[in-house]
Amino acid sequence: MTENQDSYKERMSSLKEKGALPPEAENLMEELLTRLAEAERSNLALRRAALKAAGGQTMSTRLRDALYE
Template sequence: MTEKSDEIKERIAKLKEDGKLSAEAEALLDELSLQFAEMERSNRALRKAVLKAAGGQAMSSRLRDALYE
């Protein structure tokens, strides 16, 4: 998991510990957390596929900037 997702999970856990969430809110946050993790996984897979389709070489930022000018 990324640092951001770990931070979000910690914040959710703290809210649960403090009893500041209703049962419905907890269920919703758990569902959103799972969807967030799936989107991160999907994003990594798509990035790998794009790099593979590009021949495994990423365009340098300098070249990309020159092409977009």
């Protein structure tokens, strides 16, 4: 899990403890966090597949950073 996801979970937990988070909102946020995790796993798999399809050639750091923005 990424730092952002951990941060979101901590913030959600804090809101829940304060009673500022209705159950419906909590369920929605949990679903969104699950989908975010799935999207990150999928993104990583696609990156690996693209690298493998390119014959293992890596691109320059500048190009990679520009493409991933």
